[in-house]
Amino acid sequence: MLRFFVIFSVLLIGLFTLEILQPAEKYVILPFTSMIADISVWLVKAFDENVIATGNVIRDKASGFGVRIERGCNGLEAVIILFSAIFAFPAPLKSKLIGFVIGFFAIQLLNLVRIISLFYLGQWNYTAFEWFHLYLWQALIILDALVVWLIWLRRLPRIDNGPGGDGPQPEAA
Numbered sequence: 001m002l003r004f005f006v007i008f009s010v011l012l013i014g015l016f017t018l019e020i021l022q023p024a025e026k027y028v029i030l031p032f033t034s035m036i037a038d039i040s041v042w043l044v045k046a047f048d049e050n051v052i053a054t055g056n057v058i059r060d061k062a063s064g065f066g067v068r069i070e071r072g073c074n075g076l077e078a079v080i081i082l083f084s085a086i087f088a089f090p091a092p093l094k095s096k097l098i099g100f101v102i103g104f105f106a107i108q109l110l111n112l113v114r115i116i117s118l119f120y121l122g123q124w125n126y127t128a129f130e131w132f133h134l135y136l137w138q139a140l141i142i143l144d145a146l147v148v149w150l151i152w153l154r155r156l157p158r159i160d161n162g163p164g165g166d167g168p169q170p171e172a173a
Helices: 002-020 022-044 076-088 093-124 126-155
Strands: 051-054 057-060 066-068
Touching: 002 022, 002 076, 022 051, 022 057, 022 093, 057 093, 066 093, 076 093, 076 126, 093 126
Parallel strands: none
Antiparallel strands: 051 057, 057 066
């Protein structure tokens, strides 16, 4: 347990530190966030042609209302938490990679729902938008990372540790 906590903490601190550095901002965070805005607009255009994306901003052409996807709203913080938890846990590398890839997409899919819902909620009621943005959706995205990690833990193959371990026990003679 201590080993997990130490590795988890080191990964978490290290990745959050890397995330705030200027090269990461310029070459990873901003392009990724713009891509999230483009995907959101692509999804919305299936039923609303009045939406455009410019960089990290999604805007309604008719009303002029827009939302800006900023750091903390692109789902990457939850991805960092998930990555740190998965890679700190003692498990086969293949299981870690599969769990992380599936978790990454689970977080980003929920984040797309978040962005699109906030875009329409903000046009309807700005007070509700603020509450959902600051309190509900932020917690749900982090909860998504936790749920993905817990599901990943339950799906790990059992390891036989011999007598006294968690694996299958030999029958008595």
